Amino acid sequence: MMKHLIAIAVLTIAPSLALAGDTRSDIDGTLEKFVTALNAGDATGVASFYTDDAALLPPGGERVDGREAIQAFWQGAIDGGMKANSLHAVEVFDGGDVAGEVGVFVLTVPADDGVSEIHGKYIVIWERRDGVWQLHRDIWNTN
């Protein structure tokens, strides 16, 4: 009987442990895959890291709503020759299934004399859905 109770307890607790994870390392891991997809020109892959009802708030433009529109946005950047030189989290503020991340990036874009480096910073509001952290709101600007 005791053995069964322990088995049930383990089964009950295990999913929560899996869900809890380590927010910071989960986000770091997703950002790494995000950059890999972006630099491979895989806009579908990039968009897959966002919630289906995510939004971008890009500088110099209107808000972009939904994963499909987000994919088109990143496709445009890829087509323009943009590459992510680096992109990483500086701080993560963990609120359970919501997290606020502050990050910095260096992008390169084609320029007359080769490439131009763009340094900037961003905030992403992440949501954890079905145990997976996804980008939900994404804003950035340049320095």
Added chain:
Amino acid sequence: MMKHLIAIAVLTIAPSLALAGDTRSDIDGTLEKFVTALNAGDATGVASFYTDDAALLPPGGERVDGREAIQAFWQGAIDGGMKANSLHAVEVFDGGDVAGEVGVFVLTVPADDGVSEIHGKYIVIWERRDGVWQLHRDIWNTN
């Protein structure tokens, strides 16, 4: 005895209830005071709504760390004649003592032909400290 137990229970629960509040309406209230202080030219008042270790991530500039530097930043904007025409929360993602807010603003700045309107959007990561929601990280850009 029962009466004492109830009294203790009420005393124990009350502060939690006070702390819980309504995140959205607390943030809305602070934003209203923020705008009032800004338009009154009160940079000290504006800065008081930030945590002491808050940071601004302004477009076209480097990160600004700490309440004192934040006050100086807003003083510069005030001295430049900037006014907040409107500023309000569009969405608040509540994570307990951390919240992510997406907002929009219309600013006016002096221009040759009177004033120029600037439309933009922002994300603020809020932290609740000692029961008070404060701006902790603040990034924006223009449309």
